[in-house]
Amino acid sequence: MASVAVETGHASALRARRRPPLSVLLSLIVVAGILVLTIVPGVVEPYNPLAQNLLLSSGGPSGLHWLGTDANGRDVLSLVVAGTRAAVVGPAVIAVGTVVLGATLGIAAGLKGGIFDAVVNRLADLLYALPGLLVVIVVVGIVGGGYWLAVGVLLVLSIPGEIRLCRAASAVQARLAYVEAARTLGLGTWRIMWRYLAPNILPTIIATLLLDFVGALLGLAGLAYLGFGTLPGAPSWGQLLFGGESLLQENPWMSVGPSILIILTATSVTLIGDWLYDRSVGTMGAR
């Protein structure tokens, strides 16, 4: 029953607002572009990003090097393109991991209540009160780990927020009749969670997936800016920003380029998330 209701609601929403607004269309184009840079950076890079040419050290933009060169004479545009992968892959892993683990714990807590709910909630409270990025800086800096350690710690720290949201959303659903009905039919908790409850809080889950991605993108780039959690030999936007800071006089584009990409990616993904959320919440409300 529940799935039928969702489908009809979905169809009516598509009829009501077939075209996404311009800002969302632009965001989709940006995200598509970022995906191309992530998957096949070699196609877009004008030069080998790691090839040094010390004769062209710290040059400004020119016809040959659109964003100029860095202190070692490497082409900044190629470096920025090559840095996309490090900037995007980790956050994607964090977002998916956070949603899978956080949603499981959150939905279970909202559905079951009781001691399990209390424990999960306390845990979320505890981690929530800490400035996450500082924790990552300390742990990654002291242990001396690289990119994947930073990804792991950020993932753990972003789970509490996810748990809270999913718990709140599923606690509302758990009181509704269809959950009661599923229980009466004798279905297991796991099945109720994923087949009945999860589809109904899907807008929340998708919105948080994209928000988690944005948070992780900004966090990881910040860490890279400070020199933590980087992959040896692979450039990233944060590292380029740091390198560009000392070249602000000679070649400001080395800072401006990655800055624009960071802001553009973060804003686009946020806008798409908001739009998806509003759209599906609209269909839910119509029922």
Added chain:
Amino acid sequence: MLIVVFLLRRLVGGLVLLLVLSMLVFGLLYLSPGSAIETLMGSRPPTPALVHALTLEYHLNEPVVAQYWHWLAGAVHLDFGTSISVQTDTPVSTLIWQHLGVSAELALYSLLIVAVVGVPLGMVSGMWRGTVADRSVSLISTAAVSAPAYVSSVLALYLFGVTLSWFPVYGVGSGVAGRIGHLTLPALTLAVLLGAIVVRQTRAAVIGIVHEDFVTFARLRGLGTGRILVRYTLRNAAVPVVTSAGLLLIIALTAGLFVEQVFSLPGAGTLLLMAVTDKDIPTVQGLAMALGLLVVVVNLLVDIAVLVIDPRSRFSTKVR
């Protein structure tokens, strides 16, 4: 009575958080690569006398639980031992005090800007919702929230420091005037980030209130807009805004670290980065505990402030 119980529960919660944090922070010594004694020696020459002194100081010949107990006993008295490499043999507490000043000045300066500019903007935006003013404020605050502190700091440094040369780009300057001049651009950068959040919170809170009956009746009674804004709207909107102070603090701590780093300010964030990079464990431990204490104290103050501002919350403390 209820209030006392409520505050006590909050206090205990904060203490539990600090206790858990202290265990994690103490564990950093063992998380660091190499043995504890190697970590504590840093780059100093490993003479038997130094090894002996450090073993005694950190009770390394005793079980880990005893080591933690001794460490915790010191930490309660704000004694975190002496720095290894950032400033060798200086007590960590002294080091923290030295650096906390700049961070506190930066934070107060930006808080002042946020309170004077952010709150009124949010109120205007919420009162006259949907107007050009509201839409521009919303757009700017959305953009400001999307830009992380390291990006906005570097861009501000480039635009106002390097290109326009309006502000100094490095350090804290000397004298009161020099210090204010050097802190203005960093404080503005931080204030834009924090202000954007405050504007959004204030706007949302005001929107929820302007259509309440008591505001309509106040208007009906012929009260002036200013009086309605301050006495009726602001006071009722204050609760969600004050509640967000805990979140603001966490953002300010993280953003402040980047701002200090970009503008080369010798604050607590810079100290943390130096200590982490040099693997100066006692300094990292002391600083982490100090920041944890700050978070707990601010959250407690927020709870008390809400009780003071909103009398209704004094009767509903059980709900939260």
